[in-house]
């Protein structure tokens with residue numbers, strides 16, 4: 001895939017779940033409720049097609065979706081801003 005920069009992963013080539021190459025870019029906060037698009041914060045995660053769009057992927061599996069969102073919020077609070085700012089940008093507290 002083309003060079004997409006994620007703040008969470010240096011290398012977006014390999015699937016986070018299974019390590020397959022040719023990972024797709026999953027936007028962790030793809031919902032429209034987010035005031036700040038996740039393209040601004042670059043909160044992406046690399047996932048192969050199966051781990052991305054399959055039954056256990058974040059688009060089908062709510063628990064997996066939440067797992068990634070919690071991971072991204074933890075990163076945000078460590079490196080970007082406060083919980084209040086996170087909630088202001090993404091509309092919700094996941095932790």
Ligand SMILES: [Zn+2]
Pocket residue numbers: 015016017018019020047048049050051052
């Ligand atoms: Zn995978």
Ligand SMILES: [Zn+2]
Pocket residue numbers: 025026027030052059
């Ligand atoms: Zn996705």
